[in-house]
Amino acid sequence: MNRASLFVPFAVFLLILLFGYLGFSLNDPHKLPSALLDKPFPTFEAEPLRPGGKTLRREDLLGAPVLVNVWATWCPTCRAEHDELKRLRADEGLKIVGINYKDEPSKARRWLAELGDPYDFNIQDPDGRIGVELGVYGAPESFLLDANGVIRYKRVGDVNPRIWRDEIQPILTLLQQEAGP
Amino acid sequence: MGPELGHVAAIAAFVLSCLLTLAGLIGGARNDGTLLRLSQSLTVGQWTFAVLSFVFLALAFLNDDFTVAYVAENSNSQLPDHFKISAVWGAHEGSFLVWIVIMASWMLAVALRGGDLPADFRGRVLGVLGLLQSGFLAFLLFTSNPFERLVPLAPAEGADLNPLLQDVGLIFHPPILYTGYVGFSVAFAFALAALMTGRLDAAWARWSRPWTNVAWAFLTVGIALGSWWAYYELGWGGWWFWDPVENASFMPWLAGTALVHSLAVTEKRGTFKSWTLLLALTAFSLSLLGAFIVRSGVLTSVHAFAVDPTRGLFILVFLLIVVGGSLLLYALRASTIQSSVRYTLLSREAFMLVNNLLLVVSLAAVLYGTLHPLIYEALSGGQKSSVGAPYFNAVFVPLMVLLALALGTAPVLRWKDTSTGLLWQSLRWVALAAVGLGLVVPWVVTGALAWQVVLTVALGLWIALSQLKDWWRVGLRRARLAYVGMACAHLGFAACLLGAGLTTQLSVERDLRFEPGQSHTVAGYRFEFEGTDAVTGPNYLADQGTFNVFRDDQLLFTLTPEKRRYLARNSVMTEAAIDAGIWRDLYVSLGEPLDPNNGVWAVRIQVKPMVRWIWSGAGLMALGGVLAILDRRYRRRRVRVADAAAEDAADARDSARAPAMDGKAGPAVA
Numbered sequence: 001m002n003r004a005s006l007f008v009p010f011a012v013f014l015l016i017l018l019f020g021y022l023g024f025s026l027n028d029p030h031k032l033p034s035a036l037l038d039k040p041f042p043t044f045e046a047e048p049l050r051p052g053g054k055t056l057r058r059e060d061l062l063g064a065p066v067l068v069n070v071w072a073t074w075c076p077t078c079r080a081e082h083d084e085l086k087r088l089r090a091d092e093g094l095k096i097v098g099i100n101y102k103d104e105p106s107k108a109r110r111w112l113a114e115l116g117d118p119y120d121f122n123i124q125d126p127d128g129r130i131g132v133e134l135g136v137y138g139a140p141e142s143f144l145l146d147a148n149g150v151i152r153y154k155r156v157g158d159v160n161p162r163i164w165r166d167e168i169q170p171i172l173t174l175l176q177q178e179a180g181p
Numbered sequence: 182m183g184p185e186l187g188h189v190a191a192i193a194a195f196v197l198s199c200l201l202t203l204a205g206l207i208g209g210a211r212n213d214g215t216l217l218r219l220s221q222s223l224t225v226g227q228w229t230f231a232v233l234s235f236v237f238l239a240l241a242f243l244n245d246d247f248t249v250a251y252v253a254e255n256s257n258s259q260l261p262d263h264f265k266i267s268a269v270w271g272a273h274e275g276s277f278l279v280w281i282v283i284m285a286s287w288m289l290a291v292a293l294r295g296g297d298l299p300a301d302f303r304g305r306v307l308g309v310l311g312l313l314q315s316g317f318l319a320f321l322l323f324t325s326n327p328f329e330r331l332v333p334l335a336p337a338e339g340a341d342l343n344p345l346l347q348d349v350g351l352i353f354h355p356p357i358l359y360t361g362y363v364g365f366s367v368a369f370a371f372a373l374a375a376l377m378t379g380r381l382d383a384a385w386a387r388w389s390r391p392w393t394n395v396a397w398a399f400l401t402v403g404i405a406l407g408s409w410w411a412y413y414e415l416g417w418g419g420w421w422f423w424d425p426v427e428n429a430s431f432m433p434w435l436a437g438t439a440l441v442h443s444l445a446v447t448e449k450r451g452t453f454k455s456w457t458l459l460l461a462l463t464a465f466s467l468s469l470l471g472a473f474i475v476r477s478g479v480l481t482s483v484h485a486f487a488v489d490p491t492r493g494l495f496i497l498v499f500l501l502i503v504v505g506g507s508l509l510l511y512a513l514r515a516s517t518i519q520s521s522v523r524y525t526l527l528s529r530e531a532f533m534l535v536n537n538l539l540l541v542v543s544l545a546a547v548l549y550g551t552l553h554p555l556i557y558e559a560l561s562g563g564q565k566s567s568v569g570a571p572y573f574n575a576v577f578v579p580l581m582v583l584l585a586l587a588l589g590t591a592p593v594l595r596w597k598d599t600s601t602g603l604l605w606q607s608l609r610w611v612a613l614a615a616v617g618l619g620l621v622v623p624w625v626v627t628g629a630l631a632w633q634v635v636l637t638v639a640l641g642l643w644i645a646l647s648q649l650k651d652w653w654r655v656g657l658r659r660a661r662l663a664y665v666g667m668a669c670a671h672l673g674f675a676a677c678l679l680g681a682g683l684t685t686q687l688s689v690e691r692d693l694r695f696e697p698g699q700s701h702t703v704a705g706y707r708f709e710f711e712g713t714d715a716v717t718g719p720n721y722l723a724d725q726g727t728f729n730v731f732r733d734d735q736l737l738f739t740l741t742p743e744k745r746r747y748l749a750r751n752s753v754m755t756e757a758a759i760d761a762g763i764w765r766d767l768y769v770s771l772g773e774p775l776d777p778n779n780g781v782w783a784v785r786i787q788v789k790p791m792v793r794w795i796w797s798g799a800g801l802m803a804l805g806g807v808l809a810i811l812d813r814r815y816r817r818r819r820v821r822v823a824d825a826a827a828e829d830a831a832d833a834r835d836s837a838r839a840p841a842m843d844g845k846a847g848p849a850v851a
Contacts, residue, residue, distance in 0.1 A: 003516050006455070006511065006512040006513075006515050006516060007512040009459055009462075009463070009508050009511065009512070010505065010508040010509050010511070010512050013466070013504055013505060013508050014505065016470070016548075016552065017497065017500060017501060017504075017505070019552060019555045019556050020473065020497060020500075020552075020555060021497055022555070072569070074419075074422065074569065074570050075422075076411070076415055076419075076422060076424065079415065079417070080345070083752065083753050102569050102571065110692040110785075113692055113772070113783055114692050114772030114773060114783045114784075114785055115772060115773055116773045128569075
């Protein structure tokens, strides 16, 4: 065997480690990459999950602060956060819009029928195109938008009572104050 | 007082492990009898203190000592005692202590059972293991101390164990999984010791095989338990999600499977040597990489522990030293290890190589898919992207089809060379039967011919029939344990493949609205809903539905799925009711109350054919791994050269078909 080729595993490992380090140091994975913070939510045109609804656009997200939640039926964590989303909708009156990410619409509809539906409406993203625009990293992810459709906060991972209390609620209060009396 | 003693015990274990590293490596290099004997005692010492440390943490849980932060976060006075024990490994800090105890136990086993190893070699192995253990203990002590106190602000009550983890499957899953992960460290240490000494012969492979097999068997069972747990506990009947943490356990398994096979070639034929070393290094390195993924929070996952940057950084540096160092040593030293054995394309060696290549390519695919978000992010300067289950299925399934095709051929192949005539003669009826039954059985049972189903059945039968036929040739009762183990493992793989393929293709899933008294029929079973009752558990309240299941108006059984609300965390869990069977599972889970006043519920009913075969198959594989090492040649304390030769002759009887040596296979065996 060529002696140099024996170094290949070592080189591959260093490469993996480099990516691990970059991924780790570039940003805290649970925080929004600064590139998207305070940028407008990307424009899109997509079908709603509910059959027969009108085509959805960015304009449908405007008017009031809204939590955009990226989810899928193949994602166990989405299931874990589902109750919290329902609670936020019911108790806190939060407007929540879902992006059904890389999923089968029939499965998604059944999921909502079974577990309850916390969403105002759901945007279908079967091939993950909106997800790419948003830099979605894995489901679930949530984006908090102000009334003008600007992303003010992003969460990678589940929304739970602690995240709501410590991170989302303070920003939401701020947004509501901004909107004025 | 207890937690402080636990902390001190962990520190003592750390100090002893550091000393062990020095004593083992220096003693091994100088062949110094005193140091080598010392390394034995140090191993026993670090084990004792690691276990003590664990006992003190467990006692804190049993005594509801909520002044300890870790206990307060993961336990509750209402929690049943057996869950208080399993809560010890319910989160990051405690589970890492369990990891350490298991590591200590493997080291103890090497010190006590490694009597047939040359003393200097064993010293080096213990030294390497001591180095790893020091790293683990340093990680625990400096970044993840489970004994930290919440004084003076201790809460009166604990926050409770995550309800998802309050389950019997989860009592066993992590320790068994860790036993597998950590067990690969022994093969890793053997490989490093071989690189240091330049000694890699049949005896080396013979020593390595039992340790590798046991670790591999534990990992197999651990992964299967995790999958089984997800199936019944997450409440929607999925059994594999390609989640980063699942992949983290699956990658070492793939490397370990390749290693088990490659070791066999190294032992029997003295070839694949540097490849075997590389696999041994890889299997454990992937275990460590998995630990990094799970515990640094770098990838989002359902299993992920709390994020803490210092932990991620610590593991990265540890990886750099341990894995980087060992791969560098490999690069510098592997060329001194030569193997020069010839074999043809149609030989057992060549097919072992095919097996290894397919497993390693699968491994690379899973590794790439798992790290894709990191790679993409780094290359694009912070943008994010991910591949989901569709990527993994698209890449992984074809590779497994190829692996299954090769596996069906393998038992017939002999070492060095096999004639095409013999292959054709041995396998034509097997191939015909596999394809024939593959067409007939799905047609008869499902009344349709979906090509995926036909392919699954044909491949499963191809492996199973070819293996059984060869077992019959060797003699069902005459076959040695090593052979029986291999056959078991291969049959287990076939069962797993059948279960996974058929469950995926043929499951029936319906979401239905049930009023009390109402019936729905799914796949020939009639489900009658009696309504729900409120029931009270030790730390939860639940709605329990009652479903009577009929077939042809005959009451078969009653299923009682629950919707539980755990009080301490106020979280809701779906507790599915399952009627398990060899050929199908009936799976009922309560959705949401649609009309609470009239007791109307959304209910999901699933009929999942042969889903148990996945886990039974994994169990059979693990059993095979263990049976193989009970073979008498591994039991001997010292294998003398003459004995080894005699054993090899006996192996040749098992693996080669004597009459075929001259190409005249008789019809008696065909």
